[in-house]
Amino acid sequence: MKKSVEDRIAEHARHLGFDAVGFCRAELPDEARARLREFVEAGRHGTMGWMEQRLDQRGEPKTLWPEVRSVIVLGMSYAPAADPLATLRQPDRGNISVYARHRDYHDVIKGLLKHLAQFIVKQGDGVEVKVFVDTAPVLEKPLAEAAQLGWQGKHTNLVSRDEGSWLLLGEIYTTLELTPSEPRAGSCGSCTRCLTACPTDAFPAPYQLDARRCISYLTIEHTGPIPNEFRPLMGNHIYGCDDCLAACPWNRFAQASRQTKLTARPDLIAPKLEELARLDDPAFRALFSGSPIKRIGRNRFVRNVLIAIGNSADPALSPVAMELTQDSDPVVAEAAQWAVQKLGEKATCLQ
Structure with missing residues (x-):
């Protein structure tokens, strides 16, 4: 049986080292856009003026790139091998966030996304792609939720059934018409x-x-x-x-x-x-x-x-x-x- 283009992309993504891959349409639910606007209007973004300056592009992928039809969202686990908070019990030592204890993940993931993008453009005539790793007005977590990589938890970060809260994200916008990923169950329940x-x-x-x-x-x-x-x-x-x-x-x-x-x-x-x-x-x-x-x-x-x-x-x-x-x-x-x-x-x- 011939594999679908989605299966071929997912298989190649995992071969490159990604732990999660999902597909969604190049659009965001009204709730995600409203939440972003409320966050900025309340001033809760502090001095991060870049969030306010390109608000419309963040809330609507096609505003950033009108030709985009689908979004491929990739996730890579950065789960630590040991207790990430152990340093908090050593007051003469500094505690650095887990994601910053190694190479800059932007560089790591972007390089792999470019390899995957080269594979994607070969899936049809005239296919175009753009890759993003937290470097453009892309609303990553709502897109990851739409692509079924997980859901935004009560801490506003993405939660994955498989990787917990330790998932770095990257996106590929494409002109390909891709079938959205099937919904996956998962929620925070009553946990706080x-x-x-x-x-x-x-x-x-x-x-x-x-x-x-x-x-x-x-x-x-x-x-x-x-x-x-x-x-x-x-x-x-x-x-x-x-x-x-x-x-x-x-x-x-x-x-x-x-x-x-x-x-x-x-x-x-x-x-x-x-x-x-x-x-x-x-x-x-x-x-x-x-x-x-x-x-x-x-x-x-x-x-x-x-x-x-x-x-x-x-x-x-x-x-x-x-x-x-x-x-x-x-x-x-x-x-x-x-x-x-x-x-x-x-x-x-x-x-």
Whole structure:
């Protein structure tokens, strides 16, 4: 029996290393567009102005590319081999989000998508494709839900029956008319573990996120001083946060990622805060070459490290924080002053 074009594409995608593949029409439900608009109109996107600037293109794939007929959504597991939150119990170490402990996934997935795209254009005369990996106004999670890779959980991230919350996404827009994937059951039910796991109460309600309170947003997207109300709640998170993802019970079905390029670098699993705080710009760039962390720059990263030092209650970290009170970047210097003050307060309490 001859395989369908969908089966051939899915088979080749899995051969390339993708763990999930689905198909949907190049359109989004009204609910997804309304949710996006409400999120932006409420200001919950914070300083991420790019979300507001291309709002229409995000909500309607054909606005981005009028010729698109179908969307192929690919997922790749990045499930960690060990407890992703173990570092939270080591206050002198920094906790880096699982997705940033290895090569930049944008580069890894985009390369594989291009290989798959070459295969797809051979499936018919005049077939056209465009590939995306979180680099264009594409509403990835609603498209992944439409393609039956999973559903958007109460933490607003995608939840997969097979990979839990550990799934990186990429999309291929195509002029091919493809049959949408069959619906798959799955839901969060009455579970609220992801909501209660959030240290900063970033979820006003189930299925709603206020990015301005999210540690991932604060440590990655937010450019100025981190608001004082959130600093003690950040613990030793220095780049991103996995607390809500790690709490998901569906993760029990996830197997450790089989993609070797997504295997965590040993030096990024539990790096010492003191060593990170001493990074100058060249050392920062060298350490995080090929890593998504590099894009936020040394100053923003060291700011995060200093917040973690202030939360560490470790007086041995006070000297490095004191040195950085003279840093040339005013945001770094202010974070260092805060860290010195917090460590001093803790030392006084212990006397």
